[in-house]
Amino acid sequence: MSFYIGHEAPKLWRRICVETTTEINLLAENWKYILGGLIFQYIHGLGARGVHYLHRPGPTLQDAGYFLLPELGSDNAYISETVFTTIFLSFVLWTFHPFIFKTKKIYTVLIWCRVLAFLVVCQFLRMLTFYSTQLPGPNYHCREGSKLATLPRPDSVLEVLLLNFPRGLLYGCGDLIFSSHMIFSLVFVRTYQKYGTRRFIKQCAWIAVIAQSFLIVASRKHYTVDVVVAWYTVNLVVFFVDKKLPELPDRTSAASLLPVSKDSKTKEENHKLLNGNADPEDWRPRTQINGMIMEDGNAVHVEAATNGV
Numbered sequence: 001m002s003f004y005i006g007h008e009a010p011k012l013w014r015r016i017c018v019e020t021t022t023e024i025n026l027l028a029e030n031w032k033y034i035l036g037g038l039i040f041q042y043i044h045g046l047g048a049r050g051v052h053y054l055h056r057p058g059p060t061l062q063d064a065g066y067f068l069l070p071e072l073g074s075d076n077a078y079i080s081e082t083v084f085t086t087i088f089l090s091f092v093l094w095t096f097h098p099f100i101f102k103t104k105k106i107y108t109v110l111i112w113c114r115v116l117a118f119l120v121v122c123q124f125l126r127m128l129t130f131y132s133t134q135l136p137g138p139n140y141h142c143r144e145g146s147k148l149a150t151l152p153r154p155d156s157v158l159e160v161l162l163l164n165f166p167r168g169l170l171y172g173c174g175d176l177i178f179s180s181h182m183i184f185s186l187v188f189v190r191t192y193q194k195y196g197t198r199r200f201i202k203q204c205a206w207i208a209v210i211a212q213s214f215l216i217v218a219s220r221k222h223y224t225v226d227v228v229v230a231w232y233t234v235n236l237v238v239f240f241v242d243k244k245l246p247e248l249p250d251r252t253s254a255a256s257l258l259p260v261s262k263d264s265k266t267k268e269e270n271h272k273l274l275n276g277n278a279d280p281e282d283w284r285p286r287t288q289i290n291g292m293i294m295e296d297g298n299a300v301h302v303e304a305a306t307n308g309v
Contacts, residue, residue: 012100019099026109034109037116044123048175049163051130055174057149058136065217065224066138072219074140080215084181087208091188094196106195110248117245118187121237129177129229138220142173149173179222182230185209190238195248 027034060066072079095111098104141148148171154160189205196202213227 015102016099023099023107023109026107030109030113033113034116037113037120040116040120040123044127044180045163046161047127047131048172048180049160051134051174052172053151053154054134055137055142055150056134057142057144057146057173060138060143060220061135061223063138063217063223063225065227066220069214069218072215077140077219077221080181080212080219080221083208083212083215084185087185087188087205087212090205091192094192103197105197105251106248107251111191111195114242114245114248115187115191118191118234118238118241119183121241122183122187122234123180125233125237126175126178126180126183130175133177134174135176135223137173137176138223139173140220141171176222177226178229178233179216179226181216181221182209182213182227183234185212186230186234187238190235194242 095106095108095115098106098108137143137149140146143149150173186209189202189209192205193202213231216222216227217224
C-alpha cells in the first residue's frame with residue numbers, strides 16, 4: 001500500500017501542476033468573461049434584494065401544486081435546500097475534477113465561462129419578470145404577520161448594496177417568477193448531461209432536479225408557476241445560447257494549451273499527463289477513436305471541436 005502511494009503521489013502532484021498551469025493560461029485569456037459573470041451574480045442578488053422592498057404580503061394565491069402536494073412545514077423546509085446544496089456542490093466539485101482524475105473531458109475555466117453565460121441570461125430574464133409584477137410570497141417568512149415579509153426603508157445606500165448578506169439572501173421575498181434554485185440546478189445538470197461521462201450520474205442528477213421541483217412547491221418557497229416557467233425558460237436559454245457559443249476544445253488535441261517547453265520530451269509527457277494517459281496501464285476504455293468516446297463501456301459520438309471560449 002505504501003509503495004503504491006509513493007509511486008502515485010509524484011504523478012498526481014505533477015498532474016495537478018500541469019493542469020494548474022494550463023488553467024491559468026486559459027484564465028488569462030478568458031478572465032473578462034469570468035469576472036463579468038461573477039459581477040452579474042452580485043447584480044442579480046441586488047435585484048432580488050431590491051424587490052423585497054416592494055413586496056407586500058397578502059393571501060397566498062390559489063395554486064394547483066399546493067392542492068396536490070402536502071405542505072412540508074417550516075421545520076422540514078430544509079429538505080429542499082439540502083437537495084439543492086447537494087446538486088450545487090456536486091457540480092462545483094465535478095468542474096474541478098480535471099486537477100485530480102485522469103479521465104477528463106473539460107477545462108475548468110472554459111466550462112465555467114459557459115455556465116456563467118447561461119446563468120446571466122436566465123437571471124436577466126428572471127429580474128425582468130419579478131419586477132414586472134410583485135406577487136405575495138408564499139414562503140413562511142413572507143406571509144402576513146411576519147416581520148420579515150416587508151423591509152423598512154433603508155437608512156443608507158450601503159445597506160442596500162451589502163445585501164444584508166447572508167440573511168438578506170436567505171429570507172428574501174418578492175423574487176418569485178421564476179425560481180432561482182431551478183435556474184442553477186437545470187443549468188448544472190444540462191451542462192453535465194453534455195460534458196459528463198457517467199450515465200448513472202446523469203440519470204441521478206435528473207431525478208434529483210425533478211425531486212427538487214416538487215420539494216420547492218411542497219416547502220412553499222415558490223408557486224408552481226415559478227417552477228414550471230423555470231423548466232422551459234432555462235432549457236430554451238441553454239439550448240439557444242449554447243448554439244451561439246463556440247464548442248469546447250477536445251482535450252485529446254490540447255497540445256496548443258500546454259505551457260511552452262524547450263524540451264520536446266517534457267512537453268509530450270505533460271501532454272499525456274494532462275489528458276490522463278501517461279502510462280499504458282492507465283489508459284481508459286473512453287479513449288477517443290474516430291470521433292467516438294467510450295462512456296461506461298458504450299460508444300457515444302461526439303463532435304470534434306476546434307475553438308474554445
